[in-house]
Amino acid sequence: MEVSGRTIIITGGASGIGAALARQMAAAGAKVVVADLNGDAARALADGIGGLGLACDVTRESDIQATVRAAEDRFGPVDIFVSNAGFGVGEPDHAASAADEVWTRNWQVHVMAHVHAARAVLPAMIARGEGYLVNMASAAGLLNQIGDAAYSATKHAAVSFAESLFITHRDQGIRVSVICPQYVATPLIGLSEADVQEGGSLITPDQVASTVMEGIAEEQFLILPHPQVAQYTRLRAAEPEKWLAGMRALRAKALRDLGGIDMKNLHKLI
Numbered sequence: 001m002e003v004s005g006r007t008i009i010i011t012g013g014a015s016g017i018g019a020a021l022a023r024q025m026a027a028a029g030a031k032v033v034v035a036d037l038n039g040d041a042a043r044a045l046a047d048g049i050g051g052l053g054l055a056c057d058v059t060r061e062s063d064i065q066a067t068v069r070a071a072e073d074r075f076g077p078v079d080i081f082v083s084n085a086g087f088g089v090g091e092p093d094h095a096a097s098a099a100d101e102v103w104t105r106n107w108q109v110h111v112m113a114h115v116h117a118a119r120a121v122l123p124a125m126i127a128r129g130e131g132y133l134v135n136m137a138s139a140a141g142l143l144n145q146i147g148d149a150a151y152s153a154t155k156h157a158a159v160s161f162a163e164s165l166f167i168t169h170r171d172q173g174i175r176v177s178v179i180c181p182q183y184v185a186t187p188l189i190g191l192s193e194a195d196v197q198e199g200g201s202l203i204t205p206d207q208v209a210s211t212v213m214e215g216i217a218e219e220q221f222l223i224l225p226h227p228q229v230a231q232y233t234r235l236r237a238a239e240p241e242k243w244l245a246g247m248r249a250l251r252a253k254a255l256r257d258l259g260g261i262d263m264k265n266l267h268k269l270i
């Protein structure tokens with residue numbers, strides 16, 4: 001889909017990948033609504049790109065509905081909804097040790113927010129015979145995130161929900177993409193662009209946004225900013241025992257060489 005002239009909502013658009021995407025989409029001529037828990041940062045970013053900035057907590061369906069109404073009032077029907085908001089806090093100890101509140105929040109932000117966004121825009125998109133849902137998952141949604149079982153499980157669910165949207169609605173003109181990056185230098189993993197090194201696996205939010213722009217232009221379902229994820233996914237499907245052994249070895253290496261599981265440093269091992 002061509003983004004020029006389109007009305008686009010980006011949740012979690014005030015920082016990191018969402019902010020880079022908001023800037024690139026606005027530069028390509030889109031009418032961008034930046035919706036974020038941090039309303040001040042959303043407004044500041046939107047002011048700079050001729051967009052609309054709103055406070056929105058994606059764990060509340062009513063906030064998502066209000067964001068859609070505000071976008072329609074300002075710019076017209078929503079053409080593309082990018083469900084990008086996310087967070088990661090890891091687990092304090094064993095794989096079931098994160099508090100229930102953490103598991104619930106992961107489920108709300110990484111899955112139910114995508115369900116509520118689709119519920120808010122799908123009926124009108126289906127009526128128009130056109131619309132696009134772009135859902136941020138993670139390579140953890142195809143593989144696994146060492147040290148964060150709740151993040152991994154809910155990102156897998158996000159990929160599955162995107163597949164359901166595609167299977168159910170593609171024949172009604174609805175486009176769906178799911179984005180599955182590995183490590184990206186953002187506050188979510190405590191890093192910034194200054195930490196990115198040439199040839200390393202850590203990439204910038206702008207690099208992710210560029211890949212997403214290409215993926216949307218080509219209407220690709222699976223958008224992989226790190227191409228090597230395709231190969232890991234094939235290994236996981238074909239030889240699960242071998243893939244699991246590799247993941248165990250990676251975790252052991254993190255404990256041995258990095259002194260623990262720290263999201264800031266894991267990219268150095270891959």
Ligand SMILES: NC(=O)c1ccc[n+]([C@@H]2O[C@H](COP(=O)([O-])OP(=O)(O)OC[C@H]3O[C@@H](n4cnc5c(N)ncnc54)[C@H](O)[C@@H]3O)[C@@H](O)[C@H]2O)c1
Pocket residue numbers: 011012013014015016017018035036037038056057058059084085086087109136137138139180181182183184185186187188189205
């Ligand atoms: N950084 C990575 O390595 C990486 C890798 C794969 C996937 N992702 C995914 O990319 C997405 C964007 O993350 P990022 O890395 O740019 O992080 P980030 O921390 O820079 O940005 C996340 C944004 O989401 C917002 N947010 C969080 N909870 C929210 C809520 N309840 N309602 C509204 N907004 C909320 C935050 O305020 C923040 O502005 C997330 O879904 C994340 O899981 C990140």
